[in-house]
Amino acid sequence: MASPLPPAPVGVHVRAPAKINLALKVGAPRPDGYHPLATVYHAVSLYDDVHAEWAEPDEFELEASGEGVEQVPLDDSNLALRAARLLARTHGGGDRLGVHLTIRKNIPVAGGLAGGSADGAAALLACATLWDIDLAPEVLRHLGAELGSDVPFSLMGGTAVGSGRGEDVAPALARGSYHWVLAFGQEGLSTPAVYRRFDELNPSPEPPEVPADLMNALRGGDPYELGAALVNDLQPAALTLRPQLRRVLDAGLDLGAVGAVVSGSGPTCAFLVEDEEDAVDLSIALSAEGVARKVMRAGGPVVGARVVG
Ligand SMILES: C[C@@](CO)(OP(=O)(O)O)[C@H](O)COP(=O)(O)OP(=O)(O)OC[C@H]1O[C@@H](n2ccc(N)nc2=O)[C@H](O)[C@@H]1O
Ligand SMILES: Nc1ncnc2c1ncn2[C@@H]1O[C@H](COP(=O)(O)OP(=O)(O)O)[C@@H](O)[C@H]1O
DSSP states (O other): OOOOOOOOOOEEEEEEEEEEEEEEEEOOOOTTSOOOEEEEEEEEEEEEEEEEEEOSTTOEEEEEEETTGGGSOOSTTSHHHHHHHHHHHHHSTTOOOOEEEEEEEOSOTTSSSOHHHHHHHHHHHHHHHHTTOOOOHHHHHHHHHHHOTTHHHHHHBSEEEEETTTTEEEEOOOOSOEEEEEEEOSSOOOHHHHHHHHHHHOSSOOOOOOOHHHHHHHHHTOHHHHHHHOEETTHHHHHHHSTTHHHHHHHHHHTTOSEEEEOTTSSOEEEEESSHHHHHHHHHHHHHHTOSSEEEEEEEOOBOSEEOO
């Protein structure tokens, strides 16, 4: 007797990574209010998971659980729901599609780690797979840019240079893998508020450029060079809004990190160390200092949003 066919998949599971900005250079606001950026994104091994399952036609449903879930909007402003609706509207071919999305969060909300963007990217890919909509990666990234400036990078992953408002991404020439320790803040920071404070602190910033020393360090793959080259123009703004972050950064450096930087608009602080052993040591020591809500290890670069299983 022929063996029975495997059951049809009932859903799609996509995993998408957090990012840190190894460099974040910011210019003066454009007429549309966005700031021109020259940034180097780096995807790290801290992930949100999104499951997509069929729902009734025109039904778009969402549930969420995990880290910081009480701060995740469950209405139409959620980036995963927005992604599903955008894809259905633009590439659904007039079909009455529907989806039930389940988000499992590990990336802290409003942490400067692009957790919402990861969910948006994951939902785009999960729905495209579920609904059998075959799109080229650049088309998916183009759709992602409509959701948020960081979403195209969440799809791409790796280490990449971001320009425009951050949505134009191109893989960076980078060697090696890096060990990070991440220190989460007590409360999130609002990205628009940090950009506004940047404007107050920098009335006429230079046009942003990716720092040559950082690109050289990435080409060489040396953590010490990379540690010395980490830079974030939003860091002074984040520090004036959250002065206690200075203590976190200093504690990590005193305890042996080879580099320290606030990730994006903060408040997560990212520490670079030489190897896995140093990452274990630093994460234990930093936890014992009691300066952060939670301390985690992560490696990078990792791939962008991917279907799992
Ligand atoms: C600061 C960065 C650095 O990678 O990351 P996070 O700290 O949020 O993770 C990003 O620029 C955040 O990107 P993202 O969170 O996707 O922002 P968007 O949804 O596009 O925009 C939210 C708001 O941030 C401000 N914004 C964002 C991007 C940009 N280049 N200039 C801006 O001024 C605007 O006030 C905008 O209304
Ligand atoms: N799926 C989502 N997960 C987290 N936040 C989301 C999501 N969808 C929309 N948001 C909104 O996006 C804001 C920024 O969240 P997030 O992407 O986690 O931080 P950041 O922009 O600092 O990287 C949150 O405060 C929340 O209001």
